[in-house]
Amino acid sequence: MVRPSGAVSFFSSDGTYFTCAGACSTLGNWSAPVALNFEVLQAVVDGAGVSHALLNKGRTANGEALLGYARCASGCSTPANWQSSALGFLTNAGLFTASLTATDSGRLFIAYNQGVITASTQDNQKLFVASCLGAGCLDLNTWTSFTTGVLDEGDSGAWVEASGEGVVLASNTVTELKVTACEVDCHLAASWSQAVVVDTSAAIAQAVNPAAGTTCPTTATFAAWYPKRPIIGIGPNGVAIVHNPSPLVRCLGTNVGTLPPIGRIITTF
Numbered sequence: 376m377v378r379p380s381g382a383v384s385f386f387s388s389d390g391t392y393f394t395c396a397g398a399c400s401t402l403g404n405w406s407a408p409v410a411l412n413f414e415v416l417q418a419v420v421d422g423a424g425v426s427h428a429l430l431n432k433g434r435t436a437n438g439e440a441l442l443g444y445a446r447c448a449s450g451c452s453t454p455a456n457w458q459s460s461a462l463g464f465l466t467n468a469g470l471f472t473a474s475l476t477a478t479d480s481g482r483l484f485i486a487y488n489q490g491v492i493t494a495s496t497q498d499n500q501k502l503f504v505a506s507c508l509g510a511g512c513l514d515l516n517t518w519t520s521f522t523t524g525v526l527d528e529g530d531s532g533a534w535v536e537a538s539g540e541g542v543v544l545a546s547n548t549v550t551e552l553k554v555t556a557c558e559v560d561c562h563l564a565a566s567w568s569q570a571v572v573v574d575t576s577a578a579i580a581q582a583v584n585p586a587a588g589t590t591c592p593t594t595a596t597f598a599a600w601y602p603k604r605p606i607i608g609i610g611p612n613g614v615a616i617v618h619n620p621s622p623l624v625r626c627l628g629t630n631v632g633t634l635p636p637i638g639r640i641i642t643t644f
Contacts, residue, residue: 376420377623384451386415386428394452411459413447416470417433422479426451429475429485432463439465439492442473444512462515465492468530471604476537482508482562484542488529498522502529502546507561521564521588524553527543531606532618534606545605545616552641553617573616573641576600583637585622597625603636613643 376384384394385549390411390585400402400587413441414431423450432443441463444501466473467490474486486507505520529546536543542561545554560566565583579585579600586595621636 378420386418390415409454417475419477421477421481424479428475431470436523438459439467440470459514460515466490467492472532474534476535478537478540484535486533486535500526519562532604533608534605535608543607545607547602552598577622586624589624590608591626595624596627615642
């Protein structure tokens with residue numbers, strides 16, 4: 376993360392925070408680490424320099440994961456300046472599928488698929504976009520949310536990325552990678568555009584044979600790509616999306632096997 380002042384900071388996956396105000400190639404200019412005691416899934420800095428983190432806060436007695444939130448307004452090398460939510464958003468999808476971003480004004484967005492949980496079952500398997508603004512966001516009951524897409528959309532990856540006050544969302548279905556965007560008032564479902572399909576299993580297969588590298592590259596009884604793990608980058612030239620589709624292949628007489636993923640890049644420029 377880079378603050379408006381130019382200070383650099385980052386988290387290790389176990390929730391340890393490091394920061395440096397300048398001349399960061401000198402080890403002594405880095406602060407003593409701060410431990411949040413939770414796995415940090417993603418962290419961002421907003422336009423005012425406030426740090427925000429999406430946390431893995433463990434699991435409920437029913438086995439559902441708890442997506443928590445932490446923030447630090449200033450002096451983040453002091454442990455007491457970090458605060459985290461007492462609650463967590465419930466999900467039974469993979470934690471790698473959740474994503475956090477913040478607009479310049481500090482409005483937060485979290486995208487995640489709820490999976491199948493024991494409460495709020497009417498929203499099971501739906502993709503959520505949750506939003507909040509201000510220090511009160513530590514109370515997750517103050518967040519608003521809406522669902523989007525089809526069932527199981529985002530269960531293999533969803534990513535939100537802000538630019539100014541606009542937000543872009545990328546998510547996968549079984550065979551498609553979709554993108555939708557919003558320019559203002561993105562906490563309102565009505566502000567978002569219709570989703571656009573930017574990549575498909577069929578398009579990937581036209582470029583790369585999913586059975587390549589197996590013992591049956593031309594005789595596979597089943598071979599298909601599955602979009603996964605999108606990540607968005609926004610710059611002055613436009614939007615770039617990277618995802619890691621993985622193939623499933625069945626050779627004659629063998630079970631379907633998963634092979635290593637490849638990288639796909641889609642850009643608007």
